[in-house]
Amino acid sequence: MLTSSKDIKNAERFEVAFNQIHEALKRIVKIKDDRFTVLVRVGSKHHQIIDTYKEDLEQYAKLRNSLVHDKVEIGYYIAEPHTNIVEHIEKIATIFKRPNHALSIATKNVIFFQEEDHIQKVIQGIKRFSYSQYPIYRGKRCIGLLTTESIVKWMATNIADSKVELTNILVSDIMQYEKAHPISFVPKSINIFEIEELFEEAHKTRSTLEAVIITENGQPDQVPLGIITAWDLIEIDYTID
Missing domain, CATH: 3.10.580.10 (CBS-domain)
Incomplete structure (x- = not known):
């Protein structure tokens, strides 16, 4: 069942958090290929934090593709991410955007x-x-x-x-x-x-x-x-x- 624009808060929150992580990965991994899954795979070999969330991020990439590419109309999403999923990806985004000081x-x-x-x-x-x-x-x-x-x-x-x-x-x-x-x-x-x-x-x-x-x-x-x-x-x- 399609979700109307007034009920897409979770989908929008998910997209925003996903894009924030994607931008952070570009800064951290620093390779020419900026595809999300490639950044995750390469980054996980060199950064413990990326490796920690590797499986989650790979699953979120699949969900994001479904949300974005399977849209049938502007303002409509094929699915609505569960609130727990949204909150989890937002927490990961926060870590990636503002990593802890080394101290x-x-x-x-x-x-x-x-x-x-x-x-x-x-x-x-x-x-x-x-x-x-x-x-x-x-x-x-x-x-x-x-x-x-x-x-x-x-x-x-x-x-x-x-x-x-x-x-x-x-x-x-x-x-x-x-x-x-x-x-x-x-x-x-x-x-x-x-x-x-x-x-x-x-x-x-x-x-x-x-x-x-x-x-x-x-x-x-x-x-x-x-x-x-x-x-x-x-x-x-x-x-x-």
């Missing part, structure tokens, strides 16, 4: 050390926080990451009679065993999509971005406000119901 998924309690700190201070930090990597600073500037793996390597190299002497050992001594860990510094205004793009660009160049450190304006000499690793992106929960 929303970052580890905000950033534990960092100075290169002249005693290694025992770091070990106490590991015991308390159980993180596997810690930004190291020279004064106000971050100079790299210290990992628990390198601490273990140093200990293995310096063990004698089943003991490791930590007296007078500084972070700088351990950093000599540390390989270079690519880090990016970004401003607190950056959003989740932009963070995902940083990791994706690093992957394209066959390099591994170990961490993204968020500061006020993206400067390495500013206090770290949050830190994000690739695992943080994988574990994002985009559930909206």
Whole structure:
């Protein structure tokens, strides 16, 4: 049964939300083919948020085609989307239009050390926080990451009679065993999509971005406000119901 123009609120709301998502996908995925389903398929490979809603978006594309292409008159729709469907696609559109700031998924309690700190201070930090990597600073500037793996390597190299002497050992001594860990510094205004793009660009160049450190304006000499690793992106929960 056809729906009259005065009763098409849900259909119109659905179309508006669908078009908003389509425009957002064009901005996010950035490929020459701007077909909705292609953007969803390609984008789902690189963006967790798109992958989360991939099946829903593919179904909504079919429904949208039915609503738009099966019209028989202006102001009439072949079907009326259920209110639950409309509300769900509108919520997805809101997420795509205004993605959360990266700080929303970052580890905000950033534990960092100075290169002249005693290694025992770091070990106490590991015991308390159980993180596997810690930004190291020279004064106000971050100079790299210290990992628990390198601490273990140093200990293995310096063990004698089943003991490791930590007296007078500084972070700088351990950093000599540390390989270079690519880090990016970004401003607190950056959003989740932009963070995902940083990791994706690093992957394209066959390099591994170990961490993204968020500061006020993206400067390495500013206090770290949050830190994000690739695992943080994988574990994002985009559930909206």
